[in-house]
Amino acid sequence: MNLAGFAILSALAIASALSVILQRNPVMSALSLVVTIFSLAVAFLSLGTAFLAAVQVIVYAGAIMVLFVFVIMLLDLGRREPFRMTGLSRKLIGLAAAAAFFAQVAASISATGVLGAKPPAPLSPGYGSAADIGRAIFTDYLYPFEAASVLLLAAMVGALVMAKKRIER
Amino acid sequence: MNDPILLHLIRISVILGIFLGCVAYIVWVERKVLGHIQIRVGPKRVGPYGLLQPIADVVKLVSKEDLTPPNAHQWLFRLAPVIAFVPALLSMAVIPFGDTVRILGRDVRIGIADINVGLLYVFAMSSMGVFGIALAGWSSNNKYSLMGSLRSSAQLISYEVSLGLSVLGVVLLAGSFSLREIVEAQARLPFVVLQPVGFLLFIMASSAEIARIPFDLPEAEAELVAGFHTEYSSMKFAMFFMAEYANLVTVSAMAVTLFLGGWQGPFADGPHWFAVKAAAMLFFFIWVRGTLPRYRYDQLMRFGWKFLLPLALLNLLATALAVVIWGGEA
Numbered sequence: 399m400n401l402a403g404f405a406i407l408s409a410l411a412i413a414s415a416l417s418v419i420l421q422r423n424p425v426m427s428a429l430s431l432v433v434t435i436f437s438l439a440v441a442f443l444s445l446g447t448a449f450l451a452a453v454q455v456i457v458y459a460g461a462i463m464v465l466f467v468f469v470i471m472l473l474d475l476g477r478r479e480p481f482r483m484t485g486l487s488r489k490l491i492g493l494a495a496a497a498a499f500f501a502q503v504a505a506s507i508s509a510t511g512v513l514g515a516k517p518p519a520p521l522s523p524g525y526g527s528a529a530d531i532g533r534a535i536f537t538d539y540l541y542p543f544e545a546a547s548v549l550l551l552a553a554m555v556g557a558l559v560m561a562k563k564r565i566e567r
Numbered sequence: 568m569n570d571p572i573l574l575h576l577i578r579i580s581v582i583l584g585i586f587l588g589c590v591a592y593i594v595w596v597e598r599k600v601l602g603h604i605q606i607r608v609g610p611k612r613v614g615p616y617g618l619l620q621p622i623a624d625v626v627k628l629v630s631k632e633d634l635t636p637p638n639a640h641q642w643l644f645r646l647a648p649v650i651a652f653v654p655a656l657l658s659m660a661v662i663p664f665g666d667t668v669r670i671l672g673r674d675v676r677i678g679i680a681d682i683n684v685g686l687l688y689v690f691a692m693s694s695m696g697v698f699g700i701a702l703a704g705w706s707s708n709n710k711y712s713l714m715g716s717l718r719s720s721a722q723l724i725s726y727e728v729s730l731g732l733s734v735l736g737v738v739l740l741a742g743s744f745s746l747r748e749i750v751e752a753q754a755r756l757p758f759v760v761l762q763p764v765g766f767l768l769f770i771m772a773s774s775a776e777i778a779r780i781p782f783d784l785p786e787a788e789a790e791l792v793a794g795f796h797t798e799y800s801s802m803k804f805a806m807f808f809m810a811e812y813a814n815l816v817t818v819s820a821m822a823v824t825l826f827l828g829g830w831q832g833p834f835a836d837g838p839h840w841f842a843v844k845a846a847a848m849l850f851f852f853i854w855v856r857g858t859l860p861r862y863r864y865d866q867l868m869r870f871g872w873k874f875l876l877p878l879a880l881l882n883l884l885a886t887a888l889a890v891v892i893w894g895g896e897a
Contacts, residue, residue, distance in 0.1 A: 425643070425705060432698070449744075452687035460694025461724075467698065468720050471705045471713065528684075528744060 403444060411437040428466045435459045447526030579679055586659050590812045591621040597853045604857035625805070633801040636707060643706035648799065648806035651699025654692040655813035661685040662820045663747045665830040665838035677830075677838055678747070685746035686738065689821060690731060693776065696810065697723045703807070704795040715794030718784055718864065725871040726775035726782075732879035733768035736886035737825045750829030757828035764882045766826045772875060773822070775867070777814040779852055781859040784867055819848035 414437065417430035435458045442451040535543050595610065595617065602609025610617030635644055662685075665677030682688060697720055704716020738744060740761060741752035752758075759766045775782035796807045823829060823844040832840035862870065 425640075425702075429643075429698075429702075448682060448684045449687070452684045452691050455691040456687060456694060460691060460697070461727075464694065464697050464701065464720065464724060467701050467705075468717070468724065471701060471720075472717060474713075 404441075407437050407441050407444070411441070424470045425467065428463060428470060431466075432459050432463050435463065442526075445526075449528045449531065450526055574675065575679075578675075582659065582664070582679055583656070586656070586813070586816065589816050590809055591625070593812050593816060593849060594624070595621050596849070597856070600850070600853045601857050604854070628801060628805040631801040633803065634798070636709065636798050638708045639798065640706035640708065643702050644798075645803070647699050647703035647706060648803045648810075649699070650702065651696055652806040652810040652813070654695040654699075655810040655817065658689045658692045658817045659813075659820075661688050661746055662817075662824060663750055663829060664841050666836060668837075681745065681747050684744045686734065686744045686749070686825075689746075689817070690727075693814070693817075694727060696814070699807075699810070700795050703799065707795075707798040709798050712795055712797045715797065719778065719795055722775060722778070722782065722784055722867060722871075725868060726772045726875070729768060729871060729875040729879045730772035730776055732876070732883055733765050733772055734825055735883050736762045736765040739883075739886050739890050746824050746829075750824055750831065753828040754831060757826060757831075759826040762826065762882075762886070764878065765886070766822075768875060768879050768882065769822060769826065772871075772879075773818045774852070774855070775871065777811065777818055779815070780856040781862050782867060783861060784864055815849065815852060816845070819845045819852065822848050 411434050414430045414433035418427050418434065421427040421430060435454060439451040439454040439459075442448075442454060598620070599609040599617070610620040613619040613623045635641065660679040661682055663676075663678040663681065667676045700716050700723070701720045702716075704712040704714075704719075707713070737749060737758050740758060741749040743749060743752070749758075774780075778784070796804055799807060820841075823841060827844045827848075828840075830836055830838055830841045832843075
């Protein structure tokens with residue numbers, strides 16, 4: 399990918415990501431996140447992994463963010479009072495979480511050795527295709543994949559239980 | 568992919584022109600066919616057989632006053648019709664209308680782009696359309712609009728799952744997400760023969776996805792005024808209207824591509840077969856609209872989650888088993 403394209407994409411991704419946390423209106427925050435997801439999808443596309451780009455848009459923008467917007471609309475959040483973060487302890491927790499996440503990402507990036515002087519190995523043909531990702535998920539990463547499935551199932555059951563209680567009350 | 572820019576531009580203009588022409592005239596066809604189904608004659612005053620009716624409609628819509636409610640979220644209100652309309656047009660870009668043909672000594676592919684995840688691209692675009700509907704209802708600041716758009720969004724989210732699962736059987740058989748390869752895999756036998764359940768599921772789920780009768784709950788005017796576009800007038804309304812018919816054309820084109828063998832047919836393959844099949848699909852959708860009553864909202868949700876989704880999962884399982892036992896490339 400050429401440098402100018404990459405610069406524009408990253409600028410868009412970072413600006414929209416900032417907009418997610420700086421907007422007062424939750425609907426606008428959610429839409430900003432959609433823009434971030436789209437710029438990441440285009441980044442995937444420019445790296446030649448069209449499957450990941452399409453899945454990024456379908457799953458994150460098309461399913462998860464639509465549900466976010468749906469719930470925000472359903473509960474009619476943010477029309478009366480804008481979102482605001484209050485209290486010192488909350489700010490400190492947020493700061494600590496952000497720092498931990500940053501450290502994690504920095505560690506992962508340096509672990510790949512991209513930052514070293516050595517240029518990364520050329521990608522194998524078919525890298526990032528549907529078949530390639532499917533094989534990786536069901537062989538090398540089978541246990542993390544299954545663990546994530548169980549986690550999602552547990553979250554789903556939990557959501558159902560909580561929603562049901564509220565109706566009975 | 569090494570075509571000159573000019574060829575790309577010509578291809579895009581021609582396909583976009585035909586597509587928009589279809590969108591305009593499918594409205595006329597629908598009014599005519601519905602008229603005859605209901606023993607009326609349909610539009611007939613503007614031009615011969617009422618053929619100029621779409622143009623008259625456009626002129627009417629353009630010249631109407633463009634209202635924006637004072638309490639609406641100003642720029643989201645303007646953005647929503649665009650978000651609804653643009654993805655509806657973009658889906659057209661990956662549909663293969665015909666095989667490569669020789670025109671003026673050059674091999675020309677009929678179809679704008681041929682990407683290897685074409686099917687996923689269409690799904691990504693169709694899932695973007697939901698944002699247009701959701702935002703239109705929210706930004707109007709009107710309770711009927713909000714209720715209408717909540718309903719529409721819930722319906723679209725629910726049926727998207729079944730729609731996606733219904734076409735996975737085709738993907739398993741063809742072994743590809745590329746629409747061109749899916750069509751080529753049907754050279755001997757259209758997938759509707761191997762995937763009859765998948766085809767029916769696709770028709771039902773996509774009718775719900777584009778909000779056609781019997782799933783046109785978003786337009787249940789008796790309870791919701793006009794649903795999510797209650798506050799829209801003039802060209803902003805026209806964009807929602809066009810998006811709806813563009814989606815109808817896209818769904819018909821997708822049904823032809825995925826299940827009916829695309830441009831292939833007896834005697835001579837070519838875009839004419841695509842046109843004939845797509846026209847038949849469009850006629851079918853209009854016929855259904857003239858025949859069936861509307862579901863109630865709870866029936867719609869029960870049908871989607873308790874009938875369509877399990878059936879789609881079973882169909883996928885059966886197809887996967889068949890592919891494993893008899894091998895792919897049916």
